[in-house]
Amino acid sequence: MYYPEPMGRLIAQLRKLPGIGPRTAQRLAFHILDIPDQEAKQLIEAIATARDEVSHCSICGNLATEDPCNLCSSPGRDRSLICVLQDPRAVVAMERTHEYKGLYHVLGGAISPMEGIGPDELRVKELIQRLQDGTVKEVVLATDLNAEGEVTATYLARLIKPLGIKTTRLAHGLPVGGDLEYADQVTLAKAFEGRREL
Amino acid sequence: MALYNLEAVVIRSRNLGEADRLLTLYSYQRGKVRAVARGARRPRNRLRAGAEPFTHGDYLLFSNKGLDNISQCEIIGSFRAIREDLIKTAIGAYILELLDALTEEEEPVGDLFPFLLAVLETLSRGGDLELILRSVEVGFLARLGYKPELGQCVNCRGVLKDAVRFSAAQGGALCFGCSRTDSDAFAVSAGSLAALDYLLNTPFDQATKLRVSATMRTQLKDITASLIRSRLGQDLKSASFLALVKETTGTSL
Ligand SMILES: [Zn+2]
Ligand SMILES: [Zn+2]
Numbered sequence: 001m002y003y004p005e006p007m008g009r010l011i012a013q014l015r016k017l018p019g020i021g022p023r024t025a026q027r028l029a030f031h032i033l034d035i036p037d038q039e040a041k042q043l044i045e046a047i048a049t050a051r052d053e054v055s056h057c058s059i060c061g062n063l064a065t066e067d068p069c070n071l072c073s074s075p076g077r078d079r080s081l082i083c084v085l086q087d088p089r090a091v092v093a094m095e096r097t098h099e100y101k102g103l104y105h106v107l108g109g110a111i112s113p114m115e116g117i118g119p120d121e122l123r124v125k126e127l128i129q130r131l132q133d134g135t136v137k138e139v140v141l142a143t144d145l146n147a148e149g150e151v152t153a154t155y156l157a158r159l160i161k162p163l164g165i166k167t168t169r170l171a172h173g174l175p176v177g178g179d180l181e182y183a184d185q186v187t188l189a190k191a192f193e194g195r196r197e198l
Numbered sequence: 199m200a201l202y203n204l205e206a207v208v209i210r211s212r213n214l215g216e217a218d219r220l221l222t223l224y225s226y227q228r229g230k231v232r233a234v235a236r237g238a239r240r241p242r243n244r245l246r247a248g249a250e251p252f253t254h255g256d257y258l259l260f261s262n263k264g265l266d267n268i269s270q271c272e273i274i275g276s277f278r279a280i281r282e283d284l285i286k287t288a289i290g291a292y293i294l295e296l297l298d299a300l301t302e303e304e305e306p307v308g309d310l311f312p313f314l315l316a317v318l319e320t321l322s323r324g325g326d327l328e329l330i331l332r333s334v335e336v337g338f339l340a341r342l343g344y345k346p347e348l349g350q351c352v353n354c355r356g357v358l359k360d361a362v363r364f365s366a367a368q369g370g371a372l373c374f375g376c377s378r379t380d381s382d383a384f385a386v387s388a389g390s391l392a393a394l395d396y397l398l399n400t401p402f403d404q405a406t407k408l409r410v411s412a413t414m415r416t417q418l419k420d421i422t423a424s425l426i427r428s429r430l431g432q433d434l435k436s437a438s439f440l441a442l443v444k445e446t447t448g449t450s451l
Contacts, residue, residue: 019216113291114210114251114298116435118442147211147251147281151291154284158446175242186247186276 007033059130061106061123063088071104078102080137084127084156086110086144094142102140105130110148111155119155127156131163138166145172200261201269204228207314208253209294213239219249221268222298223257224314229306230298233259233266245271252277252290252318279322286321288443289451291436293317293334299430300342310341316402328415328451329406333397335422340398344429346370346421348395353379362386366424384424390417415450 003011007029014025032040056062057069064070071077071091081102085091086109094100107122119125130136139160143149157167172190174183183191206225214220219238223231238249248255248271258270280286297314301307317334321327339345347370351358354376361374363383371391372383393414397405410418427433444451 111439113288113436113439114295115212116438118439147287150281151284151287154282154287155443155446158284182244184244184247185273186250186278189278 060104061108062091062104079135082136083140083142085142110143110152112148128159131160131165136165138168140168142170202259204231204257204259206257208249208251209298211249211251221249224297224311226311228304230301230303232303233268235268247276248273251294252280254315277318277322280318285327285443285447285449288440289327289331290321292434292440295434295436296338299434300338307341313337313341320403320406326406329408329410331451332418332422333402333405335426336394336398339425344369344425346425348391351376362388364421366428384420386417386421390414394418394421
């Protein structure tokens with residue numbers, strides 16, 4: 001199919017985005033050309049501003065416009081508690097629960113021995129640094145519930161326990177609204193282990 | 199669309215696209231096979247647990263143009279005892295990567311699959327992890343056609359007496375007279391060669407109960423490490439994590 005050259009370039013750029021195939025890229029490109037000038041300028045501006053103004057908090061590694069971020073500098077957060085997460089998206093998910101009042105630490109990934117990703121590629125040193133002054137009493141290891149997340153959690157627990165700080169892991173459970181018979185056996189076994197008295 | 203069954207262990211699982219996983223399976227029927235588990239990163243996906251490394255299961259696949267897809271998975275064992283222990287995970291990751299590096303796709307090898315299961319079961323139970331690791335290394339090499347010559351000189355077929363050396367390039371022990379044939383060959387004791395021979399020829403769970411001195415352990419490690427390096431031409435990625443875990447926990451491996 002023939003496009004004017006600038007159009008082809010726009011489609012090629014859009015295709016690099018996650019989850020965007022050739023047809024979607026084409027649809028988005030046509031849409032961008034169709035929208036009013038003003039709207040297109042806002043889109044360009046939003047991309048540029050987000051890229052300019054958002055960076056990683058030097059304490060917790062979360063995305064923020066200020067450094068330290070508003071979570072790290074908030075007087076209302078419980079400073080004895082740090083929740084360790086792989087990804088800034090997980091911070092958003094945790095905050096949505098409105099249950100958690102402690103601080104965060106974003107690792108920027110998980111240990112993956114077979115891919116050659118070790119603790120040095122993650123913000124592990126920064127985490128250990130934060131635990132030195134005795135303020136933190138508990139570290140919640142909320143890495144993903146897959147092999148990489150588990151090895152990351154067990155490794156961190158090994159590093160943190162000698163500091164005399166409690167380490168906890170999120171409970172593995174069944175999805176809310178899921179039928180028991182559809183749960184796989186590993187999930188079910190872990191949920192059984194983590195059962196609570198009623 | 200052709201469907202087929204594989205009894206397999208997931209030896210590698212990588213993210214693919216937004217929600218998929220690209221699995222490398224080592225199967226009883228076809229040896230190493232790569233396949234896609236669509237949606238396996240979504241929380242409620244039924245392939246999720248079956249897409250985790252170390253999982254042993256019955257997989258139903260359908261062939262596709264390009265990579266085959268996994269349609270169902272019945273988990274036989276998840277080897278949680280490995281995944282929930284730092285040292286065992288580090289060793290396990292190294293073992294799976296070694297198997298991946300030494301094998302070609304769709305080339306099933308005799309008893310490699312049952313050997314892999316025995317390895318994972320033994321690692322789950324625990325014990326002398328260093329000897330387990332050595333047995334696995336030499337066991338993989340032997341089954342894949344790189345069985346080291348330990349009983350006689352690999353160069354002249356002569357009797358091995360004193361001053362024996364080991365040549366990874368030639369794949370076995372060298373007698374004193376032949377030691378010049380490989381400048382990289384290093385000294386090993388008759389006891390180390392006998393121990394390695396025992397590890398190779400004794401059922402896996404028995405072999406790792408052998409009592410071995412610290413000096414011999416170092417030599418066994420030098421032998422297997424040099425053999426692997428000469429076969430692969432590079433170090434495994436998971437070797438560095440294994441070394442780190444060894445250092446963090448103060449374990450000898
Ligand atoms: Zn922060
Ligand atoms: Zn000789």
